Amino acid sequence: MSEVEGTPEGPKIGVDEWVARSEERSGVRGGRLAPLYARAERLPWWALLAAAVGVSALVPFISSSDYVIRVAVNTVLFALLALGLNVVVGWAGLLDLGFVAFYGFGAYLYALLSSSQFDLHFPALLSVSIVIVSSALLGLLLGLPSRRLVGDYLAIVTLFFAQIYVVLATNADRITLPWNDGPTDISGGPNGITDIDPISILGYEFGSTRSYLWLSLGVFAVVVVALQFINHSRTGRAWRALREDSLAAELMSMPVNRLKLLAFMFGAATAGLTGTIFASVQLGVFPQNFDLPLLITVYAMVILGGAGSIPGVVIGAITINVSLELLREPANARLLFYVAIGLGLVTLVRPWRKLAAICVGLVAFGIVAYQLAEWLRPAWVSGTIEGGRFAGLLDGWVIHPVDSTHLGNAGFILLIVAVLALTELRGIWRSILLVPTLYLAAFVWENRLVVEPSVTRILLLGALLVVLMSWRPQGLLGTSRVEIV
C-alpha cells in the first residue's frame, strides 16, 4: 500500500496526529471501485458472516458431487485453522510453528476418547470439551518455558514440538506401561486410529459429508463471533499493543507474559476443536495428516489474506485451499497458472501500451524459440504435453522435449536466477527480461511442475510466503503498519 504523503494542510508525517489518523487516511480509496468499497465497508460484520455461511451452506444443493462437498468441508476446516493461527500470529505477533501439532493433538485425543481404540465411546460433546480444554492446557505448558524469551525461542520450541508430536504419533504403538504386561498400542502407529465415532449431538448423528459441512459451518460461525468479540475487547487491544511493541506494552502495565500465554492457548484450543471435526469427518487419524506441509499451508493462508484480519484469513483460506485442489489435475492447473500470470501482468504492468508490448513479445518469443528448438534439435519439441483443455493451443509455442525431466530441471534453476535478476533490474531492462522469464516459467510449468503437483504445492506456498513478506506483508486485506518515526 502506498504511503500517503502528508498534505500541506494536514499533519506532518510521523507526528502523533498523523499516526492517530492513519486508519482514516488508508480507508480513503480512489478509483472507479471506490463506491463499492465504501458500501462494503459499511456492512456490519455479522451480515458478512451470515452471507458467507449461508452461501456455503447451499453448496450441497448446487453440486451433488461428494468431492466438491468434501473440498468445501476441508475449506471450512482450513478457515478455522487459519482463524486460530491468526490469534497467535496476527493479533499477538507470536510465531507458533507447532500449530499443526495442536490440531493433531485434538484429532488424536478425540480419536482416543471416541473410538474402539480403548473402547471408550464418550458422547461427542463431552469429548470435544475435553479436547478443547486439554489443547489449551498443552499450549500453556508449551508456552511456559518460552514465556520470558524473545519470540524466536518460542518459534524453535514449537517447531521442535511439532516434530516430537509426529515422532510420538508414529511410534506410540508399542509403549511399555508399568501396569500393563507387554507393549501397549496407544496411537496406532503409522496405521493411525480408524473406526472413530461420528459426532452426534442431542441424538442427531452426523453421518454424511454434507451434514458435516453444516456442522463445521456452525462451528465456524460460533468461532468467528467469539473472535470478533475478543478482538474488540480489552484483551484483543492488549494483544495488538503487544504485537506492535511488547516492551512499551509492559511499561503500560500490561501483563505481557500472561497475554502471550493466553493468545497461545486460544490458538491451541481452536486448533484442537478443528481437529475433532477433522477426525470425525475422516473417521480416522493418521500421523501424516499433521505434518509440516500442512503448517506452511495454514501460514500461507494467514499471510496471504492479511494477518490480523478475520475476513482476510478466511478469504486466504478459501483462495489457497481451492487453488491447491485445482492444482491436482493438469488441465485445471494449467488454467490456474495462465490466469494467475495474466492477472499479475494486468495489475502490475502499467501503462497498457507496455502490457500489450509484453504480451505480443511473449507470443512472438515463444514461436521463435519453438522454431529455433525444432531446427536445432527435433527431440526438444517432440515430447508430449499433458492432455486437457488448451493443450492444443500451446503446441507450437511452448517447447516440450522428450527428456522433460532434465531440461525442465535446468529450466527451473534458470527460472529462479531470472526471477531474482528481475527484482534487481529497473526500467526498460526489466520489461525486456520479463518476456523470456515468463516464457521460461511456462516452459518449466508445462514440463515439470504440472507433472508433480504435490511438490509444486509446497514450492509455490514457500515462494508465496517469501514474496508476500517483502512485497506486501499486510496481505490482501490486512492493514499496513503505521511506521512510527
Next chain:
Amino acid sequence: MDWDFFVQQLVNGLTLGSVYALIALGYTMVYGILKLLNFAHGEVYMMGAFAGFGVLSLFGGALGVTINVVVLIGLMLAVAMIGTGFLGVAIERFAYRPLRNAPRIAPLISALGVSFFLQSSALLLFGADFRSYETYEYIDLASGIHWGPLNISVVRIAVILTAFALMFGLTLLVARTRLGKAMRATAFDREAAAMQGIDVDRVIVATFFIGSALAGAAGVMVGLVFYKVYHLMGFLAGLKGFTAAVVGGIGSIPGAMLGGLLIGLSEAFITGYVSSTFQDVFVFSILIVLLLVRPSGLLGKADIQKV
C-alpha cells in the same frame, strides 16, 4: 560395562557433535549479527550434501572413482562450501535484506518460506529417493585406529579433524582479522559499527557466506560418514543445530561448538543406552530444561534489553 560399545557411542557422538557444531555456528553467527533465526540453514546443509554427491557422480560415482580419493574429498568439500556459501548469500540478499527494518516476525516467516522452497526444490531436482555416498566403495573402512576397545575408521578421523580445523580457522578469523573485528563490532551494535565506518552490509554478507559454507561442509561430512542424503535431511539436523546453538548460548561462537558436541554426545548415548526411537524427544527435553534453568545458554551472556 561393555567398553567397546561405550567407545563406539563416544566416537559416534563426537562425529555427530562436530557436525551439529558446524551447523550451530552458522545459526549463532547470523543470530549474533542480525538477531535473525535463519530457518533455512538446515536446507543449506542439505544442499551441501547434494553438492558433494554431485561432485562424486561427476568423477565416476562411488563404484568407479577416477581420481585420488583425498583429492576427491577435498573437491567435494570445496565445491559444497563455495556453493552453499553463495546460496546463503543469495538467501540473505533476496529474502532477508528487504525485511531488515520490518517487524521481527516478518523475516521469520520469510525464512520459513525459503526453507520449504529449498526443500521442495531439492525434491523436484533430485527426486524423493535416498542417495548414498557409498563411502565404503572407495575408502577402506577397516583402516584407522585400532587400539584396545578403540576402533575409529579413517573416515571418521578425517571428518572429526576437518571439523575441528574449520572451527579453529573460524575462531582465528573472528579473533585476529579485520573482518573478524568488524563482525564482532557489528554483533555488538550494528548502528554504532556503521558509524565507525564499517560496511555493515558487507559484514552481513560475509557472515552468511561463512556460516552457510560451514553448513555445506557439515552436509558432505554427514554424507561421508552416514552415506544417506535426501531432501528432508536438513530439517531435523537444522533443528538440532539450532538447539546446540541455544544450549551453548546463542550468539557465542565457542558456545555453539560446545553445544554441538554436547547435543551430539547426548544423542549418541541416548540412542545407544535408552531408546533409539525417542532420542529426539530427549534432545527436546534437554532444550526445554535448559530454557527453564538458564535461558541464556551455557556460555551466553544474559541479554539486557535496550530501548
